[in-house]
Amino acid sequence: MAKNSETIFQIMWFAALITVLWGMLVGHSVIPRWVHQNDKIAHFFAFGALAGMAHGAWPSLNLATIWLMIVGLGLLTEGAQHLTIQHRFCWRDAVANSLGAGCVLALLHVWA
Known part of the structure; x- marks a missing residue:
């Protein structure tokens, strides 16, 4: 992957991280009702997106390492x-x- 692509993915990853953290830590009144009604789906897609962008941002990391880092991030944000x-x-x-x-990450392993 070209270095420019990695930089773009890194910027996207940090922007997504800030958005996810904001969504997880702000008051309920700020977040749309449909997100609360589909909370687990929102978590699934948010951290799936973070994992996919992390793979694009740091392609030299193996997928298991990325998964462990994202799981750790998820536990930290829940804490x-x-x-x-x-x-x-x-x-x-x-x-x-x-x-x-x-x-x-499993899809990336199969298709990438």
Whole structure:
């Protein structure tokens, strides 16, 4: 992959990370209702997107390493939610985060 592509993916990854962190840590009134109604799906796709962009941003990392890093990030963000007033750590969210990342990375393994 060209160095320019990696840089673009890195910028996209950090922008997505900020968006995901914001979505996980702000008050419920700021997030659209449909996101709350489909919370696990939102977690699945958010962390799947982070995993896919991480692969594009740092292609020299193997997929298992990326998955472990994204799972760790998911656990950290769930833990950070516990420090807010409106959110609490949720194992189901952590599982959705892990599955989203795992599915995207499995698809990349098969097709890339």
